[in-house]
Every structure is written in structure tokens, then in C-alpha cells.
Amino acid sequence: MKRRKFIQNASLSTLGIAVGSTLFASEKKLPILDNNSETGKDNYPLVIATWNVKESTQAAWETLQQGKSALDAIEQGCRIEEANAEGQSVGIGGLPDRDGNVTLDACIMDSKGNYGAVVYLQNILHPISVARKVMEDTPHVILAGKGAEKFAISEGFKPVDLLTEKSKKDWEEWKKTSKYKPIINIENHDTIGMLAIDKNGDIAGGCTTSGLAYKMAGRVGDSPIIGAGLFIDNEVGGATATGLGEEVLKTVGSFLIVELMRQGKSPQEACEEAIGRIIHKNPDYKDFQVGYIAVNKRGETGFYSIHDGFSVTKFQNDNNENIPSDFYDKK
Numbered sequence: 001m002k003r004r005k006f007i008q009n010a011s012l013s014t015l016g017i018a019v020g021s022t023l024f025a026s027e028k029k030l031p032i033l034d035n036n037s038e039t040g041k042d043n044y045p046l047v048i049a050t051w052n053v054k055e056s057t058q059a060a061w062e063t064l065q066q067g068k069s070a071l072d073a074i075e076q077g078c079r080i081e082e083a084n085a086e087g088q089s090v091g092i093g094g095l096p097d098r099d100g101n102v103t104l105d106a107c108i109m110d111s112k113g114n115y116g117a118v119v120y121l122q123n124i125l126h127p128i129s130v131a132r133k134v135m136e137d138t139p140h141v142i143l144a145g146k147g148a149e150k151f152a153i154s155e156g157f158k159p160v161d162l163l164t165e166k167s168k169k170d171w172e173e174w175k176k177t178s179k180y181k182p183i184i185n186i187e188n189h190d191t192i193g194m195l196a197i198d199k200n201g202d203i204a205g206g207c208t209t210s211g212l213a214y215k216m217a218g219r220v221g222d223s224p225i226i227g228a229g230l231f232i233d234n235e236v237g238g239a240t241a242t243g244l245g246e247e248v249l250k251t252v253g254s255f256l257i258v259e260l261m262r263q264g265k266s267p268q269e270a271c272e273e274a275i276g277r278i279i280h281k282n283p284d285y286k287d288f289q290v291g292y293i294a295v296n297k298r299g300e301t302g303f304y305s306i307h308d309g310f311s312v313t314k315f316q317n318d319n320n321e322n323i324p325s326d327f328y329d330k331k
Contacts, residue, residue, distance in 0.1 A: 045196070045199055047195070049195070049312065050242040050291060050312060053313050056194065060315070064196065064199065069110075069198050070198040070204035071108070074128075075132055078106070079126050088167055089210055092125055092160065093167050094167065096168075101122060103121065104122070106128045107131050107206065111204055118142070124159070125158075131206075191207060193206070195240060197295065203234050205238045207224065208223065212245070222249045225249060237295050239254040239274075292304055
């Protein structure tokens, strides 16, 4: 069953009311690029992702080179990291919650503003692909827990034991003290957020994670939540987040970045402002990490974090490189 148009229209109307008329009265839109635009055409195709994930950006880039869409590139790029059992924060091998269950969150968003997500998904290897199925083949935007798992299986996804021996041993070691504290830059890698622009200048994004290690059962972070962990507006740009999801949720960071770009800020300026909002509101910012990446319609990028250690991987102009991010807390 394809998505019902009236649901989309109602959602957009509600969003417009919530944002308020003041912002729209003063907004400064970036130019809408078309296939013949000279502005930015040399900057895409483009893929940018959080952390050092060159294999993921490589897969996304190759998908774009085949002439496929930015949405296809996002799905294929994120699937690489989800299948990496050595990475303990995305997909198989993810560190479990306090009860020993690996639970996955993911979302995906296309250039038309369509969005799909799964939260607290268990036993399924590729939550990014399930999220796309939710977006394209149901009248909903989020499925959770056992309902999401049942839907995935009905769509042909095979159940998989996501808890590897290494993650199980780490969890058993953690249970000896059961202390919980967010770890800054755990493995220099946690949530994978990815943004892509295809040859037509269309933007898509995705976000996938196993969430905070040893979280309370049922906890959901920012990664699968539209406007927090990810937001795309094809007329303006896109943004995605990594780090402590609670802080990203409280400031609706990705939506904020896109709206700042709409008003004329560069992706870099917008990322820095979004980090500034978190720091201003939480005096304990030294105890946690948040990082943002952003891209605008011109193919310009930005990235910024609270602390040192965050990096991005960007594939542009046939160059796949990992780049250290600038950061706020210079000690």
C-alpha cells in the first residue's frame, strides 16, 4: 500500500503552523538549482558522512556513478556499515542495551520530503532498508519494536542474531559495575549519518545506529527522528547529527541547521550555530559529544562538533577523504 497523499499534506500543514509566520516572513531562500544551473554544478555528485567510513562513502559514490538517485546511494552506503560486525555502534555487533539486546534505529529521507524510520528494531541486519520500505510501502513514517520487526520479515528480511561474541563479552564486563556515562567519541565512531547529492542536484539523507551502549531498554535517540537526527529540504540542503541524541533532540538540531541555511548561512556557519545552541543550554557540555554535518543546494559542506575527535568522510570530485572536524571546546 503506497503512502496516502492526504497524510503528507496534513503533515506539511501542521509543520507550517508550528514553525510560525515570523520565520517565513523574513526567510532568505537559497536559489533553487535546476539541471541547467551554473551554480554548484561542479560540486556534485557528492557524498558526505559522519566519521571515518570510506567504504560506505565509496559504495554510495559508486551508486551515484551508475546514474542512480541520491536515495539509492544513501541506502547502499549505510548498508555497508550496518553489515560491519567490527563496528560496535551500527547494525550487527552493536553494543546492546542494559538487558543485552541489540536494538537499532534508522531513518531515511528523500528529495521530495518523504521520510521513513524504524525505532527499537531487533534481529534485522539492515534497518536503513526497512526504513525505506516504511517510507515507500506503508501509510506511516515510523514503525517501532516488534511491529517494525514483523513488518521487516513480511517484506522478506531474514532474522539475524545481532549480538556478536565481542559485544556480548563487553556487555558482560560492563555488568560487573553497571556504571553508565556517555563516552565521548566512543571508538571515534557511533551513529552513521550520510548526505548525498546526485547528478540532478537532488538531495537525500540517512541515519543508522544501535544507539547508546548499555542504554535503558526502550531508549530511542535522535537518529530516527525527523528534524533531530536528520532533515532534508531539497530547495535548501540537508543536515544530520551524531553523538548524544538527547541533546540533539532537545534542540531539533538538523532542522535548525537547514532553516539557518535557508536564511542565508553557509553550511559551516549553520553547524557552528547549532552546536552553540547546545552549549548555551547545557552547562555540562564538557561531558558529552555532538557533531553535525551539512550540505547546501550548491554542494557546499560544513561540519562542527563540541569536542575534538569528530571527523567526516567526503567523496567529491573523485576524491574520497576523511577530514578532521573543527570543534568548540579548545580547553
